[in-house]
Amino acid sequence: MKDTKTLFQHGTLALLVPGLFDGTIKMDDFMKHGDTGIGTGEGLDGELIVVDGTPYQIDGSGNVNELDSSFTLPFGNLHFADYKPFKQLSDLDFAKFPETILSAGGLENVFFSVKLHGTFKTMKTRSVYKQSKPYPTLAQCASKQHVFDGEDKSGTVIAYYAPQLFNGAAVGGFHSHFLADDHSQGGHILDFTGFTGDVELQVFDNLDQSLPTNNAEFKNHDFSKDDIEAAIKESE
Numbered sequence: 001m002k003d004t005k006t007l008f009q010h011g012t013l014a015l016l017v018p019g020l021f022d023g024t025i026k027m028d029d030f031m032k033h034g035d036t037g038i039g040t041g042e043g044l045d046g047e048l049i050v051v052d053g054t055p056y057q058i059d060g061s062g063n064v065n066e067l068d069s070s071f072t073l074p075f076g077n078l079h080f081a082d083y084k085p086f087k088q089l090s091d092l093d094f095a096k097f098p099e100t101i102l103s104a105g106g107l108e109n110v111f112f113s114v115k116l117h118g119t120f121k122t123m124k125t126r127s128v129y130k131q132s133k134p135y136p137t138l139a140q141c142a143s144k145q146h147v148f149d150g151e152d153k154s155g156t157v158i159a160y161y162a163p164q165l166f167n168g169a170a171v172g173g174f175h176s177h178f179l180a181d182d183h184s185q186g187g188h189i190l191d192f193t194g195f196t197g198d199v200e201l202q203v204f205d206n207l208d209q210s211l212p213t214n215n216a217e218f219k220n221h222d223f224s225k226d227d228i229e230a231a232i233k234e235s236e
């Protein structure tokens with residue numbers, strides 16, 4: 001039976017901060033843990049979104065590519081979808097998205113995923129070209145990001161919420177990626193306006209945290225020197 005109560009995470013957001021972008025899990029191993037998710041590729045090679053069991057990359061040029069099993073990731077979240085209907089919304093803006101979800105109560109301190117499907121009046125996403133070694137820091141990559149602006153897009157948002165306590169391991173709060181139904185746009189969401197459609201929610205009991213114990217650079221890195229909180233705030 002599929003475990004729908006567990007959120008799988010490979011790597012931590014904190015390891016991206018100093019630029020530990022080595023791919024430390026192969027897509028076929030990652031995909032054993034779910035059918036729905038988000039992530040990034042080796043070298044921060046685009047923004048990833050997994051929808052209905054298919055992993056997609058939105059690359060630095062904004063193209064949507066289906067990923068094969070040998071693609072590697074430094075960081076990703078994945079779970080087996082078992083979303084429950086939450087709300088039907090009209091004209092929701094990204095700025096109001098967190099409070100709209102959290103107003104249900106009892107969600108602040110748990111891990112959950114939100115799935116939106118419907119239409120968006122505007123959608124602003126970003127992605128990054130693959131970086132090469134020596135890798136820049138996450139903050140340096142943020143200044144190189146490519147921003148894509150869409151209008152009247154129909155599509156899916158996969159978002160994960162992590163309690164503030166876990167900021168660093170994950171993004172404390174919401175971390176949201178988008179894929180247009182016609183694959184004309186996708187990426188890490190910076191903003192959207194005018195969402196009308198269905199909102200579904202899935203709460204997790206467990207976090208399955210996998211660390212890249214085969215990666216010497218990660219194992220020997222001194223994280224005490226990284227200002228993780230500030231870097232996450234700036235780039236996520």
Ligand SMILES: [Zn+2]
Nearest residue numbers: 047175176188
């Ligand atoms: Zn992202």
